[in-house]
Amino acid sequence: MPPILNASGCLDALTAPSVARQLDAFVTKTVTPAAREGNPPPRIAETEAGMLNSIGLQNPGIDAFIGEHLPQLTGLDVPVWVSVGGFSAPDYAEICERLDDEASVEVIELNLSCPNVEEAPETAAQLVAAARAATTKPLYAKLSPATWDVAERARAVAAAGADGLSLVNTIRGLALDASTRRPKLARDAGGYSGPALRPIALACVHACAQVVVLPIVGMGGVTSPDDVLDFLAAGASAVALGTILFSDPLAPSRIRAELDSARTPAVVLSGQVIHGLARKSASQQVLSAE
């Protein structure tokens, strides 16, 4: 059974613990050095085949995250992956150094590709190198699909010390109000997710799996067991659920149960093992089997 995670930013485990407990690991919303209030509303808009969001990395900042949130997350008894963001290489290095001492953090996912805030000036590989120098924890690089050659970027972050890839982040999109023809979101464009992203994400996973031997967490519009099998066949070793959690908070259990009962067609697996999932307890296994 492939591990099922959530995509960063698509679940608050402390508000919805019974959703988090269905997962093989919980990935936090991106944490930045300082607290961020996030972008002004409206922040979301639905389209025919997906949704746009412009949350803007709302988070309590690394001090409050470590002091208040992380102890509570640890109490959920689900492996914790922390998504890390910033606006420069020293930002990433600072947070990774802080998290390096936290035993309950299994994996650090580097958000190198948020479409809703100003990006760091350094390349993805430079940010990974800065993080690598600051921590020994497994580092997963979350890449944007909006690049002319995602495989080249995968090669670069692997060379810089990434232990795995999270593919993909949302891609920038725009939705207009039908009556005013003005952008629906306060910040105009937002990150596009949901079923429309799936073929784009599959192409990225497929391309990266050809050039690196790192484990890949595939994400982008996963809603069904078939989608999971597609991502595994394309080269992912695990999948993460994003937009589907908004409409179906029982999606992890449902998809796992359907994968269990379906006659699974042969999928050539990548053979790569995802880091940091060992802490899954027996009680969760029972819950996820519901």
Added chain:
Amino acid sequence: MTDACNSLLLAGREARRQRLQVTGTELVGPYTLLRLERGELEPGVPGQFFMLEAPGRVLPRPMSLCQAPPGELTFLIDAVGPGTRTLCALQRDDAINVLGPLGNGFDLNVHRPLLVAGGIGIAPMPYLAAALGDPPAVLGFRSELHAEAGRLLPGAEIVVEPRLVTQLLPEDLGDVLACGPEPMLEAIRALAPRGQLAWEAPMACGYGACYGCVVEIGGRLRRLCVDGPVVREAA
């Protein structure tokens, strides 16, 4: 046939998710009253809401409970976009997934309740009025057609634009419980700073996951699904 009901702990409370059959729909002025079998879902506190699957759409839609007749849950829906249009087009024996109840409802511990609603903001008022023993109510609508929805709250005073609900409010307001468009809520907040106001925002999940439904209230951004939708300002 009723599908399995699943229980979830969301924002410290139990909510349930179940596929519920449509028992009927009726037009109320320009709005549609959607009636669903109740299944194993609890109706919750007036002002709480449910996430209703909108068939064919990526996201469900948040709707406050309108009435809780025996064995049923009803929702008053204004067909303003693709999701609400598909909900209004549901037919008897169709079935949709429903999650709830969610969010903070009205505090029913009030001495002299006065219900105030504008437009589709009437949606939670029938259930609220039933819980409070049919207190006085003032409703505002943009047209005579919209004002037909007033029949859901017999005995309410009704104004139609250009007159506004705020022009009909008594001097001594008592305990205001209100739902309606933002300008109306802002006007009521100015008159009744301790009133209970039910706000609205686009919402993806309804249970605190997406951070999409923030609204600036009193200078602070709040997640309406877990900090609201009913918000009462501190004195």
